[in-house]
Amino acid sequence: MDGSAGPSGRAERTRHRLAVCALELFERHGYDATTTAQIAAAAGVSEMTLFRHFAAKERLIADDPYDPLIAEAVAAQPATLPPLARIVAGLRGAWAALPEPETSEVRRRVRIAARTPSLAAAMHANTRATEDAIVSALAAGGVKKVPARIAAAAALAALMAALLEWAETDHGTLADAVAGALDVLDGGRS
Template sequence: MRNATDRAARTRARLAACALDLFEQHGFEATTTVQIAAAAGVSEMTLFRHFPTKDQLVTGDPYDPAIAEVVAAQPASMPPLARASAGVRTAWARLPEPETGDVRRRVRIVASTPSLIAAMHAGTRATEDAIAHALIGGGASGRDARIAAAALLAALTAALLDWAETDDGTLGEAIVSALDVLDGDTP
């Protein structure tokens, strides 16, 4: 079982790497899934087993599910935005810093492709909903929870896009900077 899991992880990584290269060379819209599969040395069917849609090659975020769980675990006595911010800080501290180069490349491709911006916002909306539900579960009103989750995700998205364009620091530093702004911890 381990060999199959390792092989699947290697195939997934190879597909993502080939996709990034092709998207940077030809653009997202002009690159086909057939080209990506061929570059990775697999069939198009294999590509779709790993990435059900082409946009998931660049828009997937493995951290989103962990964030809502940690937000839910924050003290319910905290105001919703502070609780959400503390949850993201805690979740981020527990997660490994991703490889900066590939993440930055992915975000740049997303930022320059209108259809991917829409996909990113759809993913952000799912995370926003999960965080809002976690806050509601802790006693926040629906309105306050939705506002806090939306403010949090807007700040994180703005920081992520700025980070990708500026080549400044790590993703973790960009996230912490956005949280500092939300928490009023900036000069």
């Protein structure tokens, strides 16, 4: 048995259905005008089920499970590298370890986030959590807090700029956008 019929497979399918229905409703009616009750109804589940999978409405857009992987990849880089170089190498390593996400779904999520001012705080909190994970990884490797924070903020700002530009086009993959940002950070290549 592959486990897809078990609770975790069912839970993952429900989570995915909720996310897909949310994207469709957000695109059709706007993020702010769409309620969690509408999303749950479209997915054929209760609103309580929605909140079991996503603690808040913004998590349907701003969910990022990659922080531990990123922190581990940054921590695994040689301590002799400068902080920004460690982050870039760590991000490259983390990205290489992940399967390529479904491009159109990620593009849709980023577009909605970019076009919805009420999501700015959730996006900032999400980025700050990633930044904190990177800073902790660097600090554990002997980097002082201020240089670690500056390097992490610079790297994440570059990634965010690349993702926002990528989301507004229909060209390239998410991997292309990430690689482009990392190339610029890694010596100014473009």
